[in-house]
Amino acid sequence: MADRMDQGHDLNSEFIEAFGDQWRGNFMELAELDEPFNPHALGGWQSFVPKLGQTVSANEPQRDPQTGRVEIDPFNFHIGKLASGCRVACVRVGHFRIDKARAAHFALLAQMFQKVSDVCVLDLVHNPGGDMLRMYEILSALTDRPLEVPKHELALTEDDVTRARTVLRRAAYADPDEPEKAPSPQIVAFSRFVVAEAEAGRARYLDPPSGINTQPAAIFGIEQVMPAAMPYSRPLVVVVDEMTFSAAEFAAAILKDNGRATVFGCRTAGAGGMVREVPMPGLADTLGLDESLGIASLTLTWTVGHRTNGTLIENTGIEPDVEYKRTVKDLTDGFANYRQALEAVVNSVAGFTPSPFSPGTASSGD
Template identity: 30%
Template sequence: MGGKGEHGTAMNTIKMIVLLIFLHSAAFAQLSPTQKRVDFEQLAGLFAKRYAFVEWKAEALGVNALTIENWLARAERTESDREYFALCAEYVAQLQDGHAAFLLPTNFRAWLPFGVDIYQGKPVIDQVSRTVADQILPGDELVSLDGEDVDSLLQRFELVIGDGNPRSRRRVAASFLTNRPQALLPEASQVPATATVVVRRGSLELTFHLPWEREGTPYEFAGPVATPRLESNTGTLEGLPEYLRPRESLMLYRSALDRYVRNMGTLRPAYQLPSDFRLRLGGLQSDPFFSGVFEHQGRRVGLLRIPNFNNMALRDLDLEIRFFEDNTDALLVDVTRNPGGSGCLVEWIAQRFTRTGFQSLGASFRVTWDVLGAFESSLQRALILGAPPDVVAELERQYSSAQAAYRAPRGFTEPLPICGTSRNIAPVMDRSGQPFGYTKPVVLLIDEMSYSSAELFAALLQDNGRAILVGMRTNGAGGAVASHPVGHYTEASARLPQTIAVRTREIAVPGFPVTTYIENVGVQPDVELDYMELAHPATGDQEFWKALRSVIDNTINGVALGQSLGAQPR
């Protein structure tokens, strides 16, 4: 017994010595003011060179990313690497762009066994793990966490969240209250061992003590670690012509990083389904989308939820579209809580909703040397593979546009196709050469958590008069995103858009210049319907469904629905 105790004491002593050595090393491993300045100038230089929306942010938001004197002074005054990391994140977040982020090279995450979102303007718990279901209840309002008022926490977290839509920015901040990825939130590693959670339940305020769970390795200072390289999670896109492969990375329209909002990017929607809903696809995680049918006043309404725009089995979608065409009177399509994905899938899915074709959005490319090389490689591959003459001619025209843009100061191409060689998109055909797209009324659900390619999809259907858009203004992330290493000393990375998505018509929205952009402006619904106000974890979403069914009824009956948020085409 004595020997075992002595061994345990010795091991504890060794662990303490190792910990002290680590802390001592960390204290002396902080970046110098000069190193911080060098890294910050590289971060700003990356945005000056590649960021598509520098001019737009200055015009629309009054944010000049190229004026960095004050930022450099603040960087040199930071007292720790972690404080410097937070400053870099704040610099990128000021651009209010759901595509852009400053990312630390760490997989560390801390979390509590419940989730929070903003319902009726308040931070309300809407996800609860079974481990604390006897303490925390859905519908509890979170008052404070670890001794800090929730409003104070939300304001601090919003400083490093770059979403262009204030509602989504607030909701993402709420998700970070109990789910803290250090890649985006530098302070995440500083949570205590035990959280002090204060909630309001009716007239009572209750206090609970719950352990903070942790995983991964925290990034406390800029030591000698490898430069992070973030890979696209969309994989190789099935169906993309071989000559467009060099430009595939320029077709990724996705949020900068995962958002920990309930049902974000999941097959199953956040709302409760009607009692008579009959599921078709979505019961298996391997299913590409969620679909089914429910009744409404003697009519059959289809539901198609597209959880993201990553690789999708279009053959399955074709079968479902044929079923909906033959067996429904209207179709409810849901792209809420959708992080985006491939710009090509936007057009390919939209093809299933027309039999006459449509004009798609364009993409104006911020041309750097690697982008110019991608255009050249596409042209060379088309020539080698014997592509049709009209395809070669169009790729030559696009390459010439990219060359001219590269020679110009911060040059952009004219709006080019977001995928392929034409903005005029033909309907999809069956084997006999006949179009088979869905022809009946379509209601498209959107919200502030609809990002990037989900927004392109909404804009495309709206611009072509193919759907009634219902919900809330989308996130306002309107460009294709790429990731780049940044900082010789920090060894971090940054994501930013290098293209500007351009609609087919100008939109006038209060608070912004008249524009064809989606960036910041988002896509405005034709009918405003706020799920986060009409629903609540404690009382359900009956009011939401009541309002939504009214819109479906009016759409089926052909009642004109005006654009209720004032977004008027010019």
């Protein structure tokens, strides 16, 4: 299969066109739409993670005096200076339901962080996930070396296989004088895999049903996330919590398993696969459900991700390198202990003041 992400091609859109909406990521409602400034909302523009050090610069929301509309940067960030002298860039990614323009904007922020910071903190708490490929694009801006990504077992449907065969026919009859109209190498490689697995009997729709998934393989045909042209290469700390889901968990796993980042917080949710939406028409008869119940569709997990160390994320989550569980005291005193613990880790990974919170040490914040 193809082994790297094409930086100049919108592969995400191509997969959605070829294989359907299951490639859009999860379908959770995002707080960014109506509660962007609620620090405890899922997918919000800001989170409860406190600002670190003395703020040097930040992208505060701006209100248009004419319309009253609040304008915000796609990503909430601030640059702080710790008492140790360490310069830290903190950036909030509330979800991965972003378009290519936002991913490109993040790459520009990463270039700026490279110039003004000693370490970067990537805030993924209360992140419900989103588009896996967009997440890959974000990670490409945060690494100066290839990152091996998890492989997935797929529960193939007949529609998946039909769409894969359509891609392969398009590739076979593509005009060599118009290569831009041909399917990308990644989608062709993935389609070949889907068809081969179905022909080998590893598909759920077969009669009689096989009841088994495919062999683990690189989703999208991508085995590595390659560095962006001008990536962030300094130390990285990823902050997670029990409300970090799906693509956000894969992001933390990829950075942790490749030795690119130190993960801080508590074990993530354990939503370790991609999901697809199944419309109710027709499904109601199959499951014996009454459509009058008002159920429009069901969302089902259709892939199971295997980390590079062989473990699963599904029902397990990502264990942090440095555990910190929030307490009632954090909520009442402005997360002072949380800030102290996170700043200690930041100093340690950046080579400044040694941290008393060594990897694997739990802190209750008491």
